[in-house]
Amino acid sequence: MSVEDIIYDYPLYRPPSEANSVILQVTLGCSFNHCSFCSMYRTKIYQERSLDEIKYEIDLISKHQPLTEKVFLADGDALNVKTERLIELIDYVTFKFKNLKRISCYAMPRNLLQKKASELDMLRDRGLNMLYVGIESGNDVVLQKVTKGASSSMIIESCKKAIDHGFKLSCMVILGLGGKTYSDVHISDTAKVVSQISPHYLAALNLYLDGTVHSEFMSKFKESFSWLTDLDILDELERLVMLFNPAREVIFRANHASNVYSIGGTLPADKLKLQRLIHELKRHPEMLRPKIVRRF
Numbered sequence: 001m002s003v004e005d006i007i008y009d010y011p012l013y014r015p016p017s018e019a020n021s022v023i024l025q026v027t028l029g030c031s032f033n034h035c036s037f038c039s040m041y042r043t044k045i046y047q048e049r050s051l052d053e054i055k056y057e058i059d060l061i062s063k064h065q066p067l068t069e070k071v072f073l074a075d076g077d078a079l080n081v082k083t084e085r086l087i088e089l090i091d092y093v094t095f096k097f098k099n100l101k102r103i104s105c106y107a108m109p110r111n112l113l114q115k116k117a118s119e120l121d122m123l124r125d126r127g128l129n130m131l132y133v134g135i136e137s138g139n140d141v142v143l144q145k146v147t148k149g150a151s152s153s154m155i156i157e158s159c160k161k162a163i164d165h166g167f168k169l170s171c172m173v174i175l176g177l178g179g180k181t182y183s184d185v186h187i188s189d190t191a192k193v194v195s196q197i198s199p200h201y202l203a204a205l206n207l208y209l210d211g212t213v214h215s216e217f218m219s220k221f222k223e224s225f226s227w228l229t230d231l232d233i234l235d236e237l238e239r240l241v242m243l244f245n246p247a248r249e250v251i252f253r254a255n256h257a258s259n260v261y262s263i264g265g266t267l268p269a270d271k272l273k274l275q276r277l278i279h280e281l282k283r284h285p286e287m288l289r290p291k292i293v294r295r296f
């Protein structure tokens with residue numbers, strides 16, 4: 001039996017920065033699964049996998065990759081799992097992988113708000129140290145239209161709670177999510193929200209809808225939704241970078257497969273450098289990644 005014999009329940013997603021991590025599927029699917037732009041787990045019914053199954057996989061992987069330093073707990077929101085169960089699992093992971101530096105997972109604002117402060121402290125102390133939260137937008141109208149299941153105030157409260165309890169926080173927002181109608185408020189409110197949170201990492205993705213969710217997404221925008229052009233997206237990106245005033249240094253990236261170009265830096269220090277690059281891209285749209293190769 002080898003690591004290759006582990007049968008993942010596909011589709012399987014992880015943040016780009018977890019490319020070299022061992023992925024353990026603690027849950028299958030997303031406990032919410034209603035965001036209208038997201039097709040990731042539409043084919044799955046949310047469930048928690050048995051601890052025995054997961055421990056068996058940990059045994060197997062730890063034999064073949066004993067030097068593992070990073071473990072990502074999949075699928076969509078492993079933080080939804082009851083704290084005692086998650087701690088049992090994390091303890092087993094840290095027992096089996098002696099070189100471990102990071103355990104991370106996706107988390108929704110409501111997962112974080114549901115956990116007591118003492119539970120978050122326990123999870124962090126036992127080794128869960130990084131959380132990925134999809135903010136998507138800071139504008140409440142846009143959040144409602146995309147059925148995010150969280151308001152901007154919930155997002156701020158939950159993300160601050162994570163940081164206050166010692167987690168490294170990586171947040172995602174989506175350029176173009178409000179279409180042309182909401183573009184201005186989407187960016188100004190998103191910049192306000194991410195400034196208030198000041199996560200350690202911030203990623204700006206581009207809206208991409210696959211066929212599974214396209215009509216559902218459009219139906220929530222009663223007025224017609226107008227897609228942003230690549231130049232509009234660059235405008236949004238520039239405004240976000242310029243309006244973002246974090247309270248700490250934030251590693252900023254717009255280098256996802258969905259983005260028009262791979263951009264990154266440390267904010268606020270690199271504001272002007274990023275602005276110059278965005279201006280250059282506006283002047284030379286031929287430098288942009290072709291639409292056909294962009295994916296969410």
Ligand code: SF4
Binds near residue numbers: 032038039040041076
């Ligand atoms: S965006 Fe996140 S919370 Fe929303 S449905 Fe997709 S996985 Fe679930």
